[in-house]
Structures are given as C-alpha cells and as structure tokens.
Amino acid sequence: MRRxxxxxxxxxxxxxxxxPKTMWAWWNNQVVVQKMLNLTPAQIQQIRHVVRxxxxxxxxxxxxxxxxxxxxxxxxxxxxxDQTKATQAIERVVAARxxxxxxxxxxSLKMRVLLNExxxxxxxxxxxxxxxxxxxxxxxxxx
Amino acid sequence: MKHWxxxxxxxxxxxxxxxxxxxxxxxxxxxxxxxxxxxxGRTIALPEVSHDFLASQRRSIYQRLGKPISNWHxxxxxxxxxxxxxxxxxxxxxxxxxxxxxxDEQLFSDLATMEQSNEPKAIAPxxxxxxx
Numbered sequence: 001m002r003r004x005x006x007x008x009x010x011x012x013x014x015x016x017x018x019x020p021k022t023m024w025a026w027w028n029n030q031v032v033v034q035k036m037l038n039l040t041p042a043q044i045q046q047i048r049h050v051v052r053x054x055x056x057x058x059x060x061x062x063x064x065x066x067x068x069x070x071x072x073x074x075x076x077x078x079x080x081x082d083q084t085k086a087t088q089a090i091e092r093v094v095a096a097r098x099x100x101x102x103x104x105x106x107x108s109l110k111m112r113v114l115l116n117e118x119x120x121x122x123x124x125x126x127x128x129x130x131x132x133x134x135x136x137x138x139x140x141x142x143x
Numbered sequence: 144m145k146h147w148x149x150x151x152x153x154x155x156x157x158x159x160x161x162x163x164x165x166x167x168x169x170x171x172x173x174x175x176x177x178x179x180x181x182x183x184g185r186t187i188a189l190p191e192v193s194h195d196f197l198a199s200q201r202r203s204i205y206q207r208l209g210k211p212i213s214n215w216h217x218x219x220x221x222x223x224x225x226x227x228x229x230x231x232x233x234x235x236x237x238x239x240x241x242x243x244x245x246x247d248e249q250l251f252s253d254l255a256t257m258e259q260s261n262e263p264k265a266i267a268p269x270x271x272x273x274x275x
C-alpha cells in the first residue's frame with residue numbers, strides 16, 4: 001500500500017512538473033532587461049506588474065507546498081501509519097504542487113505574451129540549466 | 144531628679160507626658176520646654192492674611208464664575224498630537240516588522256527548487272529503491 005502511494009505521488013508530481021522548467025528573477029537584472037532583451041520601459045513596467053500581481057499568491061503557494069510536505073513526512077514517520085491521514089497528506093502535496101505549477105505557468109504565460117519572439121528566444125537561452133532558481137553564471141548580479 | 148531627656152521632651156510634645164515637679168524647678172529643663180512651646184506655637188499658627196487679599200480673591204472667583212469655561216490649553220493639544228504620533232509610529236513599525244521581507248530572487252529560487260524537485264522529502268528514501 002505504501003509503495004502504491006509513493007508511486008501515485010511520483011506520477012502526480014512528474015506530470016505536474018512539466019512547465020515551467022526553470023524560474024529566476026531575470027526582470028530584476030538590468031543587464032538582462034536592458035542590454036540582452038532590450039525591453040522597452042512599457043514592457044518593464046508590465047512585467048513588473050505581472051510579478052506584483054502573482055507575488056502574494058506565490059508566497060502562499062510556497063508555504064503550502066512546504067507545509068504539506070512536512071505533513072506528509074510526519075504521516076510517513078508515524079507508527080503505525082494512518083493510511084487515511086497519509087492519503088489526505090498526499091492529496092494535499094499534490095494539490096499544492098499542482099497549484100505551484102499552475103500559478104508559475106500562468107505567470108510565465110502572461111510574461112511571454114509581453115515579449116516578442118526575439119526577446120523570448122533570448123530569454124530561453126539565458127535560462128539556467130543546473131541550479132534551479134539561479135541566474136546564469138555569466139550575468140552580473142544586479143537588481 | 145534627673146534632667147529631661149530628648150525622649151521626655153518628645154513625649155511631652157505629643158501629649159504623652161505631663162510636666163512634673165522637676166521641670167517646674169529646673170531652669171534648664173523649663174527653658175527648653177518654653178522654647179519648644181514657642182516653636183510649636185509658631186509652627187501651627189495660621190498665617191496672617193489681610194482682609195483686602197481675601198476680598199480680592201473672592202472678587203476674582205466671582206469674576207471667573209461668570210465666564211464660560213475654557214478647555215483650551217496649548218499643552219493639551221501638544222500631548223494629544225504626541226500620543227497620536229507615538230501610536231501611529233508603533234503600529235507602522237509593528238506592521239513593518241511583522242511583514243516578512245523576501246526578495247524576488249529568494250522567492251523564485253525557492254519556487255524553482257520546489258518545482259524541480261521530483262518528489263516530496265518524505266518519499267525520497269523509498270524512491271531511491273526504484274532508482275536502484
């Protein structure tokens with residue numbers, strides 16, 4: 001039963017974690033915004049508006065993912081395992097992670113439509129590949 | 144008889160001791176007693192207040208009774224404003240302190256880490272068996 005629960009969680013998480021693959025605060029890097037993407041002041045303003053719009057919910061989602069995972073860990077460490085509670089904890093993790101993916105994807109989509117094709121391609125090239133959340137190593141840390 | 148001590152004089156001052164034959168016959172004790180009587184009389188004597196002073200005081204009171212009571216006082220407003228400023232500052236500072244400050248970099252770094260992690264921490268030990 002425990003193995004089945006684990007497989008269910010892995011499948012759910014894998015399916016929900018398709019998009020976006022990486023996320024970093026590129027809009028705060030002046031080199032990226034002005035030199036590499038050549039964003040107009042209007043675009044910068046709109047991008048920042050999108051971030052401000054999603055920020056509060058993302059903070060909540062981050063907390064919910066963390067809390068649900070702690071809850072799941074607690075259920076796994078409980079002896080004997082209460083399968084009903086553990087299943088509920090799994091559902092909570094899946095829902096939280098799903099919300100995270102959905103929210104990040106929606107925010108990314110709103111940003112994408114503000115960028116032209118060239119800017120989007122350029123941003124794709126700047127995507128960090130190894131450390132999630134980290135900006136590309138060649139970029140100077142700016143805000 | 145012995146001369147009166149300081150304790151004897153104090154008790155006499157508070158009415159706890161009567162004058163005795165020694166005081167009546169001893170010039171030294173009698174003198175001290177008289178001095179203390181004078182001192183006490185001076186202390187408890189009412190101050191002399193002239194009739195004119197009392198009359199002017201009455202006139203002043205009657206005059207003020209006829210006027211409307213004014214609550215205005217510059218210090219009153221000053222204290223109220225200062226209290227209001229303290230309340231606003233404390234509320235503002237409290238709100239500012241209680242708001243968790245998180246940068247975009249930190250927030251999106253955390254989110255990306257969560258997004259990229261393949262499984263919850265709880266199942267990681269069991270997930271390893273599948274990899275092996």
